[in-house]
Ligand SMILES: NC(=O)C1=CN([C@@H]2O[C@H](COP(=O)(O)OP(=O)(O)OC[C@H]3O[C@@H](n4cnc5c(N)ncnc54)[C@H](O)[C@@H]3O)[C@@H](O)[C@H]2O)C=CC1
């Protein structure tokens with residue numbers, strides 16, 4: 001999967017702050033990369049973190065660092081936050097997006113380890129292994145107290161059948177368990193293929209002898225297992241959480257264990273970490289590990305390499321593989337739409353110069369082959385171009401949509417197969433005041449990008465350099481007078497296009513000139529009879 005991120009190549013070294021322990025082997029690509037200076041400081045206090053992040057260009061964390069809005073706002077030049085792992089609930093994504101900071105994670109590297117840990121926790125829970133070990137260390141030989149249950153023929157309920165949930169399902173089948181899962185994206189067909197059953201959330205929690213959760217922590221999954229859910233479960237159910245604290249209501253779990261409804265729980269994570277001294281740990285039926293799901297040599301090396309590579313890609317201006325706050329694309333889709341990034345941005349920039357009124361609506365239309373692809377990154381580029389006029393370099397493809405929303409600009413995207421004779425066509429339309437302006441562009445094989453239509457006029461202009469758009473009445477002499485005036489001002493015309501609605505009607509001239517046209521020169525052009533409007537666009 002890929003998406004686009006933007007970074008200007010920097011001449012000075014980019015400072016990469018790393019605030020959680022990462023695998024030394026996994027850090028090798030970053031150490032070997034040119035132009036990146038590593039600043040590794042773990043175990044920082046809040047104040048130390050606020051100080052350290054100030055000058056960082058990039059930040060890599062695991063779950064130990066809380067990247068709050070305060071941290072993000074304390075960073076003067078932060079452009080990318082990398083999560084060496086999956087869960088990004090410790091990162092304020094909204095704050096990062098608002099500031100145009102891209103967030104990337106490493107979603108694949110620790111799947112195996114987390115799944116293996118889940119199975120280990122479930123088995124330990126079934127056979128009381130931690131409790132028996134502790135008793136032995138206390139000098140006791142107590143075999144009666146630790147009689148367990150088998151996994152074979154028990155039903156495992158999996159809530160969240162993503163990467164880790166699916167791996168857990170495969171392994172549980174190896175233990176000859178029956179598996180039933182709930183995931184909003186789980187189809188009957190996929191369940192069948194995997195040899196498991198698909199159920200609703202309620203069916204799963206009612207049927208299971210063991211329940212394991214593998215969802216992200218989000219508003220929708222907070223306290224998914226709450227008092228109401230525990231009531232519906234089988235008596236003597238066992239619970240495993242190697243995903244995120246907060247998915248289970250810890251108070252409700254405590255009561256359910258105390259009441260004997262839940263026979264035991266195995267927890268790798270809790271709502272607040274570190275969780276030493278948590279009252280759940282006082283219950284003999286509860287076993288726990290200190291968030292070790294991803295703590296293997298293999299997983300740590302893999303996530304550090306993956307996130308490091310994305311940071312390197314980003315800092316060299318290349319598309320990142322695992323964006324969290326940008327649309328993510330397949331390699332094929334990226335290859336198809338990437339050549340249009342600059343064109344989409346240029347169309348947005350061009351359009352922003354056609355009116356001085358505030359934009360209230362933007363629609364981006366994709367015609368021809370492009371219509372078959374996920375074009376959201378192109379829409380973001382068009383918005384970036386459009387908003388840049390007023391917001392300058394503050395706008396990028398991460399925050400373009402957020403900024404458009406915050407200015408209450410209504411953005412829509414449309415697709416059609418009819419590309420009016422072009423292989424593909426992008427049209428950006430903006431409503432400014434009561435008027436709609438639109439500009440269309442395409443890529444011509446061998447000739448690069450072209451603007452092919454401005455409002456209702458067909459043109460053929462390369463979207464680069466200094467453009468001059470003149471609206472005038474179609475009559476003899478108009479073109480000559482413009483040419484003369486520009487010559488007087490020593491402005492060389494490189495190309496010129498003329499379009500008109502009808503003979504003697506409204507017309508436009510599109511000129512490419514060799515130097516930037518100054519406001520005084522625009523003023524002089526406007527003094528020419530029958531010239532209604534003059535717009536300059538520097539691309
Ligand atoms: N303990 C540890 O050290 C580790 C914990 N994790 C955590 O494990 C969890 C799962 O990670 P992955 O499998 O990699 O993520 P994933 O994104 O591949 O899978 C999550 C699944 O949850 C599903 N889901 C979302 N809302 C749901 C709901 N309300 N009910 C049921 N399913 C829902 C999604 O459709 C998706 O299939 C995450 O919370 C992650 O942070 C991941 C790695 C290590």
Ligand SMILES: O=C(O)C(=O)COP(=O)(O)O
Nearest residue numbers: 062063064085086087294
């Ligand atoms: O990847 C995840 O979501 C994890 O929970 C792993 O956390 P960690 O990197 O070990 O702090």
